[in-house]
Amino acid sequence: MERLDPLRDRVKSLLDGGEVAGVLALRRSGPATTPHLFRPGDSLDDLALWPKYHLPKILDRLLTAHPEVRLGMVTRGCEERGLIEMAKHNQVDLNRIVPIYLACTAAERDECRCAWPYPSRVDVGEKVEGIADALVAEHEQLSLAGRTEFWKRQFARCIKCYACRTVCPQCFCEVCVLEDNKWVESGVLAPPFPSYHLIRAYHTVAKCVGCMECERACPAEIPLTVLYTLLRRDAEQMFGYVPGRSVEDLPPLVVETLWQTAH
Amino acid sequence: MEYKNVLTTCIYCGTGCGLYLEVLDGRVTGVLPAKGHPVSDGKLCVKGWNAHAFIHHPDRLTTPLIRERKGGELRPATWDEALDLVAHRLLEIGQAHGPDAIGFLASAKCTNEENYLLQKLARAVIGTNNIDHCARL
Numbered sequence: 001m002e003r004l005d006p007l008r009d010r011v012k013s014l015l016d017g018g019e020v021a022g023v024l025a026l027r028r029s030g031p032a033t034t035p036h037l038f039r040p041g042d043s044l045d046d047l048a049l050w051p052k053y054h055l056p057k058i059l060d061r062l063l064t065a066h067p068e069v070r071l072g073m074v075t076r077g078c079e080e081r082g083l084i085e086m087a088k089h090n091q092v093d094l095n096r097i098v099p100i101y102l103a104c105t106a107a108e109r110d111e112c113r114c115a116w117p118y119p120s121r122v123d124v125g126e127k128v129e130g131i132a133d134a135l136v137a138e139h140e141q142l143s144l145a146g147r148t149e150f151w152k153r154q155f156a157r158c159i160k161c162y163a164c165r166t167v168c169p170q171c172f173c174e175v176c177v178l179e180d181n182k183w184v185e186s187g188v189l190a191p192p193f194p195s196y197h198l199i200r201a202y203h204t205v206a207k208c209v210g211c212m213e214c215e216r217a218c219p220a221e222i223p224l225t226v227l228y229t230l231l232r233r234d235a236e237q238m239f240g241y242v243p244g245r246s247v248e249d250l251p252p253l254v255v256e257t258l259w260q261t262a263h
Numbered sequence: 264m265e266y267k268n269v270l271t272t273c274i275y276c277g278t279g280c281g282l283y284l285e286v287l288d289g290r291v292t293g294v295l296p297a298k299g300h301p302v303s304d305g306k307l308c309v310k311g312w313n314a315h316a317f318i319h320h321p322d323r324l325t326t327p328l329i330r331e332r333k334g335g336e337l338r339p340a341t342w343d344e345a346l347d348l349v350a351h352r353l354l355e356i357g358q359a360h361g362p363d364a365i366g367f368l369a370s371a372k373c374t375n376e377e378n379y380l381l382q383k384l385a386r387a388v389i390g391t392n393n394i395d396h397c398a399r400l
Binding site: 021029031032053058061162163166 | 265266268283288293295296300309
């Protein structure tokens, strides 16, 4: 099903309605596709769908810079779930976001090895079912020692570019411990194994929704999604928690009394 | 309210990774990797991720500075004045001490063509092979 025309209609009607100051989406510019804020009256001829970017994090920055506005966003399943987790951790106000929900195609799902390629409501596109990540299945065939060896080999290639941290919508500490000399010595490659990557994994567990932006940004092509998918499964099995599933679910790392006070 | 991304090439080394400068309300606020770029395909190193940082930095020089005498204060100058001074002093030094008293340092922030022109200036105009690049400073 062609998605671009119906999406263009949706974006246009949201912009014309006057409810939002702009709609964050993707725009084709020559051979490139970039995140872009379409404003009322802008041409939507260049509206694009792929490749996706870490839009929730970009939206957060735009909303912070302009506390007076509401913004629309073309929102995929992983992006909706990412925004929900950000909202639970006081990073965004969902009342200031008007999503246009987009279902991913089978090709996009396959590229992301995605188990959940659709949002809670589909405005544009047709829902396709998720798939199991073949790399995760492959990883599970390894023994415990084999897994350690696998990650040691993968992480030895890390060039400490911080892209995984920088693109992650769930990475929002004001001071990042990965830049603290106490934990990660500056000027040394590769970063300490396994602490560097486990610090990040612990910081994102029960928040990571598997948008895959970290893995796609990694110059060393470390299959980070495999690690985070397994952590997400552990969080679900141990705490019954699925990141991004619902605004109401109590995140396991938030103290319950504080949560009740806040809600 | 305006947010857009402008495609450019990373200035930090010769690889030529593609990146977008994020422009929010007329100011460059960040970098995004260019997905699908033939050189870098959406990946950047830590320098590329920070390629925007100097643009609005308060320490950035926005005009040439001239120091009139040793130990003196730097004062702002026009490009014409600064280039005249440099040309004049290079000639003077070359005539007094020979062309090998002069060295040139090229920059990774320039294009290949600009660096070619700099070595042409060193070799053909001044007459020295003393040329190197900033990566070995």
